[in-house]
Amino acid sequence: MDLNAVRTFVAAADAGQFQVAAAELAVTQQAVSKRIAALERDLGVRLFTRTPRGAELTIDGQAFLPHARELLRVGQRAVESVHAGRRPLRVDVIASRSAQSALMRGFHRAHPEIDLDVVMLFDIDRAVAAIRSGAIDASFRAVATPGHPLPEDITSVRVLDESLQLLTGPAHALAGARSVTIAQLAGHRIWMPGLVPGTEWAAYYDDLVAEFGLTIEATGPNFGSDALLDTVADTPALATFMGADSRLVWPAGHGLRRIPVTDPTPVYPHSLLWHRDNPHPALATLRAHLAATAAGHDAAGTWAPGWANPH
Incomplete structure (x- = not known):
């Protein structure tokens, strides 16, 4: 259904005259008549009756009018849903309990x-494919x-260098x-079943192992953080x-x-990633927020892989 014809119908119904509707829509009266005639053909009914005073809605026109208004509202919402600044800012945080999620919670509070x-x-x-397609705004x-x-x-x-901590059960030697x-960790078994080959976090821990001679085991199925915490709590080694x-919670x-x-x-x-041509105004607000609130990087006494982009 042609939304221009529906918009013309609503304007004519509100004005009561095709001439007035034409002026409001900045088209000719002939264009108004053609649009409404086309709409009547699509619907198979007459929508207006011509009178000396102008144009009056038929019974079918009266029945169609509220639905026509709703069609225009839905059409407007559809347009707004894809206009930058009129839809939510979509951001990938990888996991709900992660540092990235905490950064976005801080942004939402601000x-x-x-x-x-x-x-x-x-x-x-x-994530990169979703950024390039416009499915998300940032990651x-x-x-x-x-x-x-x-x-x-x-x-x-x-935007953030997140310090690593060692998590142990109460009976662990440390x-x-x-x-x-980090030198004290050599010889200790560090278990991380979520290290999936090819992921960025696997690349990070591969470099950590190579740099400091650590022992990281990624064996066994990954049943999630709760199972990991249960096992670490019960296994002194x-x-x-x-x-x-x-942000993990354990008993x-x-x-x-x-x-x-x-x-x-x-x-x-x-790091925060985004498409250089993304116009969403909230993306600029997010970047400014992170620049003002997130901790710096490459601080003295820290280590990160050589490939970590400092920009």
């Missing part, structure tokens, strides 16, 4: 007037991971330490790494310990 859609995409290739990722160079139309800025050096800004009886790692402190480099 800018509650901005509508947000938060999505969670698993790998960087899907938090570690870049530039080896084997995953960013396309020229994708821009990134490093459980009582207030902090541990196992520990795992966790980002300092990750009090687990007695888990979060222990800072030092000399140097490994940090996970989070």
Whole structure:
């Protein structure tokens, strides 16, 4: 159905005269007559009766009018849904309990007037494809991971270096330490079943192992964070790494310990990615917020992979 014809019908119904409707729509009276005639042919009914005073709605016209108004409202909402600034800002945070999610919660608290859609995409290739297609506006990722160079139309800025912590159960040999050096971790079994080959986090931990001679095991199925915490709590020989800004909750009886790692402190480099031609005004607001509130990077006493993009 031609929405211009529907819009013309509503204007003529409100005005009561084709001439007045034509003036309001900035078209000729002949154009109004043609549009309404075409609409009547589509519907198979007469919508107006000509009278000395102008044009009056027929019974069918009266029945169609409220639906015509709704059609125009739906059409307007459809247009607004794809106009930058009139739809929610869509951002990929990878996981709900991650540092990226915490950054977006901070942004929402600072800018509650901005509508947000938060999505969670698993790998960087899907995230970049979604940015390029316009399915999302931005994504938090570690870049530039080896084997995953960013396309020229994708821009990134490093927004947060998240310190790693060692997570142990109460019976682990390091459980009582207030902090541990990374050299002290050599020889200890660090279990991380979520390290999927080809992901950016797997690349990060591969470099960490190579740099400091650590032992990281990714064996066994990944049943999620709850199962990981259960196993670490019950197994004195196992520990795992966790980002300092990750928000995980475990039962009090687990007695888990979060222990800072030092000399140097490994940090996970989070960057924000977006398409350089994305016009959404809230994207600029998000970038400004992160620039003003997120911690810096490459601080003294920290380590990140050589491929981590400092820009």
